[in-house]
Amino acid sequence: MSSDAFNSTTALLRMNPELYTVWNYRRNIMTQTMFPASEPAEVNDALTEDLSLTFTLLKQHPKVYVIWNHRRWCLENVPDGPTEDDPQGWKMANWKKELFVVEKMLDADARNFHAWNYRRYILANMANAPPPSTELAYTTRKIEANFSNFSAWHQRSKVLNTLWEEGKLDEKTSKQSEFELVQNAMYTDPDDQSVWIYHAWLIGTGEDASLLHREIASIQELLDEQPDSKWCMESLVRYKRLLLRKHRPSLSVVEGEQLLQDCSALLAKLAETDRLRRQRYLDILQELQRPSS
Amino acid sequence: MDVDVIILGTDLRNSILAAALSKAGFTVAHIDNNAYYGGDDASLSIDELRQWTSERRQTAHISTYLLAQHARFTSISSSISSQSQSRQFSISLSPTIIPSAGPLVDSLIASGASRYGGFKLLERVALYSKPGFVKTVPGAKEDVFKSTELSLLDKRRLMRFLMFSISEFEGKGEVAGKEEMPFLTFLRDTFSLNQALANAVAYALAFCSTGSDPTLPALQRIRRYLRSAGRYGASPFFVGHYGGAGEIAQGFCRISAVHGGIYILAKAIASIAVSPPPSHSQPSAVHPPPSTSDQKVAATASTSSRRPITVALQGFPEELTCDVLISTNDYLDANLGSQNTRIANDTANASRSLARCIAVIDRPVVFRNDNSAAPAAPSANSGEGLVEEPQGDDVYSQVDTALLIFPPGSVEGGSTTSAVNVLISGEQSLATPKDHWVLHLSMALITEPLQSAEEIMRPYLNATLSLASPRSEPEREATISEPLSVQPLHTVFYIEHPEPSPSSSPEGTGSHLVYSPPPNSTMMPELADSAVANAEKMFWKITKVLQEIKQKRRGVEEGGAETVIESFWPPISDTSVVDQDW
Numbered sequence A: 001m002s003s004d005a006f007n008s009t010t011a012l013l014r015m016n017p018e019l020y021t022v023w024n025y026r027r028n029i030m031t032q033t034m035f036p037a038s039e040p041a042e043v044n045d046a047l048t049e050d051l052s053l054t055f056t057l058l059k060q061h062p063k064v065y066v067i068w069n070h071r072r073w074c075l076e077n078v079p080d081g082p083t084e085d086d087p088q089g090w091k092m093a094n095w096k097k098e099l100f101v102v103e104k105m106l107d108a109d110a111r112n113f114h115a116w117n118y119r120r121y122i123l124a125n126m127a128n129a130p131p132p133s134t135e136l137a138y139t140t141r142k143i144e145a146n147f148s149n150f151s152a153w154h155q156r157s158k159v160l161n162t163l164w165e166e167g168k169l170d171e172k173t174s175k176q177s178e179f180e181l182v183q184n185a186m187y188t189d190p191d192d193q194s195v196w197i198y199h200a201w202l203i204g205t206g207e208d209a210s211l212l213h214r215e216i217a218s219i220q221e222l223l224d225e226q227p228d229s230k231w232c233m234e235s236l237v238r239y240k241r242l243l244l245r246k247h248r249p250s251l252s253v254v255e256g257e258q259l260l261q262d263c264s265a266l267l268a269k270l271a272e273t274d275r276l277r278r279q280r281y282l283d284i285l286q287e288l289q290r291p292s293s
Numbered sequence B: 001m002d003v004d005v006i007i008l009g010t011d012l013r014n015s016i017l018a019a020a021l022s023k024a025g026f027t028v029a030h031i032d033n034n035a036y037y038g039g040d041d042a043s044l045s046i047d048e049l050r051q052w053t054s055e056r057r058q059t060a061h062i063s064t065y066l067l068a069q070h071a072r073f074t075s076i077s078s079s080i081s082s083q084s085q086s087r088q089f090s091i092s093l094s095p096t097i098i099p100s101a102g103p104l105v106d107s108l109i110a111s112g113a114s115r116y117g118g119f120k121l122l123e124r125v126a127l128y129s130k131p132g133f134v135k136t137v138p139g140a141k142e143d144v145f146k147s148t149e150l151s152l153l154d155k156r157r158l159m160r161f162l163m164f165s166i167s168e169f170e171g172k173g174e175v176a177g178k179e180e181m182p183f184l185t186f187l188r189d190t191f192s193l194n195q196a197l198a199n200a201v202a203y204a205l206a207f208c209s210t211g212s213d214p215t216l217p218a219l220q221r222i223r224r225y226l227r228s229a230g231r232y233g234a235s236p237f238f239v240g241h242y243g244g245a246g247e248i249a250q251g252f253c254r255i256s257a258v259h260g261g262i263y264i265l266a267k268a269i270a271s272i273a274v275s276p277p278p279s280h281s282q283p284s285a286v287h288p289p290p291s292t293s294d295q296k297v298a299a300t301a302s303t304s305s306r307r308p309i310t311v312a313l314q315g316f317p318e319e320l321t322c323d324v325l326i327s328t329n330d331y332l333d334a335n336l337g338s339q340n341t342r343i344a345n346d347t348a349n350a351s352r353s354l355a356r357c358i359a360v361i362d363r364p365v366v367f368r369n370d371n372s373a374a375p376a377a378p379s380a381n382s383g384e385g386l387v388e389e390p391q392g393d394d395v396y397s398q399v400d401t402a403l404l405i406f407p408p409g410s411v412e413g414g415s416t417t418s419a420v421n422v423l424i425s426g427e428q429s430l431a432t433p434k435d436h437w438v439l440h441l442s443m444a445l446i447t448e449p450l451q452s453a454e455e456i457m458r459p460y461l462n463a464t465l466s467l468a469s470p471r472s473e474p475e476r477e478a479t480i481s482e483p484l485s486v487q488p489l490h491t492v493f494y495i496e497h498p499e500p501s502p503s504s505s506p507e508g509t510g511s512h513l514v515y516s517p518p519p520n521s522t523m524m525p526e527l528a529d530s531a532v533a534n535a536e537k538m539f540w541k542i543t544k545v546l547q548e549i550k551q552k553r554r555g556v557e558e559g560g561a562e563t564v565i566e567s568f569w570p571p572i573s574d575t576s577v578v579d580q581d582w
Helices: A002-015 A020-037 A040-060 A065-076 A089-108 A113-125 A132-145 A150-165 A171-188 A193-203 A209-225 A230-250 A253-273 A275-289 B012-023 B046-057 B064-072 B103-111 B141-146 B152-165 B183-191 B195-205 B215-228 B245-258 B292-301 B334-339 B453-465 B527-554
Strands: B005-008 B028-032 B073-080 B119-121 B124-130 B133-136 B237-240 B262-265 B269-274 B309-313 B319-322 B324-327 B353-361 B402-406 B420-425 B437-445 B490-496 B514-516
Touching: A002 A020, A002 A040, A020 A040, A020 A065, A040 A065, A040 A089, A065 A089, A065 A113, A089 A113, A113 A150, A132 A150, A132 B141, A150 A171, A150 A193, A171 A193, A171 A209, A171 B141, A171 B152, A193 A209, A193 A230, A209 A230, A209 B152, A230 A253, A253 A275, B005 B012, B005 B309, B005 B319, B012 B028, B012 B103, B012 B245, B012 B527, B028 B245, B028 B319, B046 B064, B046 B073, B046 B490, B064 B073, B073 B453, B103 B245, B103 B527, B124 B195, B141 B152, B152 B183, B152 B195, B152 B215, B183 B195, B183 B215, B195 B215, B195 B402, B237 B245, B245 B262, B245 B527, B269 B334, B309 B324, B324 B527, B353 B453, B402 B453, B420 B453, B437 B453, B453 B490, B514 B527
Parallel strands: B005 B028, B005 B324, B028 B262, B124 B402, B324 B514
Antiparallel strands: B073 B490, B119 B237, B124 B133, B269 B309, B309 B319, B353 B437, B353 B490, B402 B420, B420 B437
16 A cells, blocks of 8 residues: 555655655655565565656755655665675765755756755765865856856855865955955956955955955956946945945045935935835935934 | 749758748659759769869750750859769769758748758968968957057957947938949948958958949948957858858758659750640640639639640659749750749849859968068067967968958959859868868959950969968978969869840739749858848749639639638748658
């Protein structure tokens, strides 16, 4: 009876893999009926087959949460084996394949955040994971192919953090290269939001005043060349406000006034050109004009 | 042998037309003086190339065709030794790169001719920089971003231009009033591109022949090519196997044959007789035909269904008769030339004379990047030595199927006004056996040349050879004056003149029975698509004429439902004729 039910779940899931209740039911059948009656080797085979099934389904439905979840469940339930001396054998074999699977998915669509999430999951859980430097190179490849990719930049930021924390890379020199990289992307396509988000991450909390000044100047140059660039204007406002908030004591009264004026002018222009977000800019403008407490 | 249409010349235009006419249900006999398909677009083996040059150098000729060819291909000089694998070479007389999205691709698919050919994506396009070195041409966002040679400002300006050129720019402010302006000037003034970038865009993206080529057509070309990028791969272009145009022409001929077309090669025309309509008592090749109204009156009185055109071939037992004769100009003698209706081109672009060079080499060409003027490169390594980058090794920059472009003034002793493009084809495009490559060099000539073809093209050949890696020596800087390590195995130089322009009978006053197709564009990436456009134009004209003739033959009273031809190629779902694979 359970094998009929099991086969029915397979048929149903092929028709619609988003039926998460059916996935749950399938897992129940496996854990409550099939596995207790099977040898570890059979369990491993069954899970390997399910991994195959999810791969087929993922090719057509690459962004369905529950398919990715089922993959994780399979991997986490691989029994010890094949032998007592080699209890990790099956597990390691399955994990190794995972990296290959996720790379194929990212080749097909480099912007699939499910795949990127899954990639992080694998790298965190597999034995003998490749070092962060390799991962950095992977993000480089993806960004060079097409830098309009929020996930790739995000991954890069996480990997860099790890490398900096572990002392494997000098943060200052590394950040410098990153600014150059992001600048190239900015100039190549100023309309790409992911680049500006990464830039904002690099600036961080804005403790370094000279860095802020430098980047403001660079973005201003780009704005001079491309006067309609919304992201340039928005970023200039963001960074000038950061200067005002964090480094007011180091600024002269005139400089402070100038910054306020610049922001007001930029916000007024933004409110005109980016009418979808008009209220937001006017909001910020109001906040700026309030006497500082 | 009695057919609806006889076509003389199996060049690309005529072959596409033959396939379309056969598929539309007309009977076609397709004839070529040469022993191979392709005519002026043919792919030749080394031996065939040798024969081609010697035939056209002779002054005494038996056939009208060779006489005309002799006049069109001048200043021929060649050095072709014996070659052991002659048949493994497919050297194109019309080197072509084909845009991935365009009329030729559409026709290849719609006609079914695509199954008869293979194709290789163009690997790279580069601009010649100095002896031994080239500069790569950024053509897409990815290239621009990664480039280590462009400054930040250059990147922005180039991207802004590329985004503009892919848009519907007709009527936009940037272009309004500047359509005829020289493209180079437009790039510099309106998009602030520096000299090097403007050159790259004009000569390697738009394939301009000179700096004064007009803006609007150049922009339209760039848009077509940009829209072709990514369809089958990064490059917008591909090259046909076995020499390209000739093999593709042959594929279309096969389609025609499968649908009943008759093929006769290696036969010279003995005579062509065009009889006026049956109201005249004697057929004559010289009398001009009567006007249309006379024809209508005559038709009602006639019962004869005899075909008006008779073609006799030398050494061929049967005469061929047809209603309509289509011929490239070279097959028509002066008499017929005056009766001939030359279909006009849509575009105003006159076909230009070309100076050409074909060279066969046995050393690979290497596109070694000239980094001498590069600003500081953006490094995505974020630190030192963490990630290894492959160095610019010769092995990685060897090319098999690539395009090299010489902007005007880039070669000592070369032209300061015209660009030269060089198509390099090797084993991967099945143009050569292993370890051999063919170089096709061409330059559009703006004025009548004073020098010989060899004098014009030799400096460019030498410059191209400076990029070929010599046998044993390590990388050294070659210069043009130094004796070169790489010598070609065979070379041919010649000047190709366009078909004569419509002289006596503009459309409408000719015999209505003899037609010549318009000339193809001489720009390398435009040739194939213009051949399709020409073939299609002919198709609609000819089928209309043929249907009128058939209707008259049946009698004017019989209104009758004439089969309406709805499209150039029948819909692909049409399986009424089983295509047997040959």
